[in-house]
Amino acid sequence: MNDRYREPGQASGQTSLADIAAEAGVSVSTVSRIANGDLGRASAATVAKVQRLIAERGYRPNPIGRSLRGGDSRLVAMLAPNLDNPAMAAIAASTEAALRAAGYVMILCDTHDRPDLQDEYLRAMRSRFAEGFIVVSAVASPELEASLDRREPIVFVNRRNPYGGGPFIGIDNRQAGADAADHLLACGVRAPAVIHPTELSSTIRERVEGFLDRLEERRPGLTVRRYDGPGDNHLDCGYAASRRMAADGGWPDGVLCPSDLMAYGLFRAAGEQGVRIPDDCLPVGIDDNDLNDWIAPWLSSIKIPYRRFGDAIVTSLRDLRAGGSVGEVLLPHQLIRRRSGGETIEN
Amino acid sequence: MNDRYREPGQASGQTSLADIAAEAGVSVSTVSRIANGDLGRASAATVAKVQRLIAERGYRPNPIGRSLRGGDSRLVAMLAPNLDNPAMAAIAASTEAALRAAGYVMILCDTHDRPDLQDEYLRAMRSRFAEGFIVVSAVASPELEASLDRREPIVFVNRRNPYGGGPFIGIDNRQAGADAADHLLACGVRAPAVIHPTELSSTIRERVEGFLDRLEERRPGLTVRRYDGPGDNHLDCGYAASRRMAADGGWPDGVLCPSDLMAYGLFRAAGEQGVRIPDDCLPVGIDDNDLNDWIAPWLSSIKIPYRRFGDAIVTSLRDLRAGGSVGEVLLPHQLIRRRSGGETIEN
DNA sequence: ACAGTTAAGGCAAACGTTTGCCATGTTCAA
DNA sequence: TTGAACATGGCAAACGTTTGCCTTAACTGT
Incomplete structure (x- = not known):
């Protein structure tokens, strides 16, 4: 050349x-x-x-010669939507470490939540002899269905298999929503609201449902205001939904934000309108971004142990390849309470 | 099986x-x-x-057959320290997109800033016929030196080649430091300080030097307080350095934080001590994390166009492989001014 | 009619591994 | 003495691709 x-x-x-x-x-x-x-x-x-x-x-x-021969390639593909999301970055980082420890190399593919890109990557990785797939926040797509038909080893993370079944790593989203409800009630919130993206994924839906069900259980008949917002990412969704909420009936005294990014969107909208967070309106997030301790001391949030996902994912993948039947792994979440001052009180 | x-x-x-x-x-x-x-x-x-x-x-x-034959593998390896850093995630995301557009697949390797892991990945990727390497924040290591000797295509990002030479994608760090100095002076800061990690990389050193030089030029004889902090990541460094600073002579009226994460560390320390940011102490960051617009409206920062790194990287890599001589690409940075209210004024 | 050219396409090697099977030679037991 | 078992190690196929070179047949010009 x-x-x-x-x-x-x-x-x-x-x-x-x-x-x-x-x-x-x-x-x-x-x-x-x-x-x-x-x-x-x-x-x-x-x-x-x-x-x-x-x-x-x-x-x-030489791994190439090995793969060609039909041996193992020690390659695992991780398909993730949008790496910009700190939660995805955390999952990617921990998975990379766990895979490396197990002797694998991870190929990271950003699907931008698009079914066509997801398909393209599934094909490309298959022909590169990837030994397994980790699909974070999977969307339904023809090639995914085909892969499932071929019984290729696929682990779903964060969002369940859109076609049902298969191993899943995540948290108990309904329980997380319920815990958030408990937290708001414990803080004296009288009229909680909830915001969420216009396009509901199964994950978000479960969180919102868990929240609403728990409120109905503890405060029967209470009407919970609910607003959705459009947008590509949760920041925009949270911002748009919050503005709708403010325009519709003013700011509530507490809000479930089913992801931290949505809470950030709410925070911006509140700042623009002179609403004090968390004094005027108490948000509770889900994710617990690492940066919260540093620059969002106003946000109590349900911590998802993304750092521990990696090990769970690799374990599932191994079991899967060994022929074991692998079900769901629900890792424990934990409410992290924060007050405006910045002190963190873990329970 | x-x-x-x-x-x-x-x-x-x-x-x-x-x-x-x-x-x-x-x-x-x-x-x-x-x-x-x-x-x-x-x-x-x-x-x-x-x-x-x-x-x-x-x-x-089948790409495997092709690679084995000696054709191209369409594989490019990106070695990045610590994906948790939002700046790294941004670079990774934009590079992934640019590579995909050019028909390549990116393998992402997290080196944790460790020379031994960097070496391990360089070897592993070479034997997988990676067609090129993108090394973000490279550290000196034997295998890197060997790769350079073999004239393998390597693009350095963010931090220059520790052995000198080679293509580099980044910003003019000295100029960024100088711009930060100008900003603080323009805001009326009288006694600016600077914090930085104890372990200085070339990138951070350049920023700090540019800052100090500009101050000396515009305010000859002004003594600038300077504090370093230990820690694995810039959050901890910034926190530790800020506390040292506070303990040593109290809070200054302005501080250069050579990365946004350090500014977050400073913010936390200030919050704990009841110091109001930015009113009592005006920080200026470098990076301009995307989240600043949402949850850090108090932080003016010099925006590094990480989103544009991908294209520049791919262009350099192609030129390199085509045999062209490729030098440095310094992308333009820009100060983003923010006021506590949350409004953004771009100049 | 015959040499020369061209079109059409097959052969086989090469890349680096792994592995089932075969070929020696030695040792041992009956 | 003869068969069996074992130790040692090589042969060759297979994975999927690319490409230099060869073959065959048809066609061209003189």
């Missing part, structure tokens, strides 16, 4: 089985077996010689 | 050249050539037949 910059790892690069074999005066098969720990198939002398050469030349098996 | 879950893309999966060839009654070579657009090597009838079959069976060339 050009002589200034070489392809990395190309022919002249890495030492291959053949190089070692030639130098040791044995066949590639023998070297391969020794490299893979099958030491009983060669004499002690041969094993020693080959092992020495492997160490000396820094031989590392 | 087991019959419940299959490897995706394995033998029984994707249609291969051989499948098409068998069905069309021609050789693999012919199909390969037609699939790659070399239409002059077969009769019109053959071309039509093969093209029809390719479309019908949904044939897509």
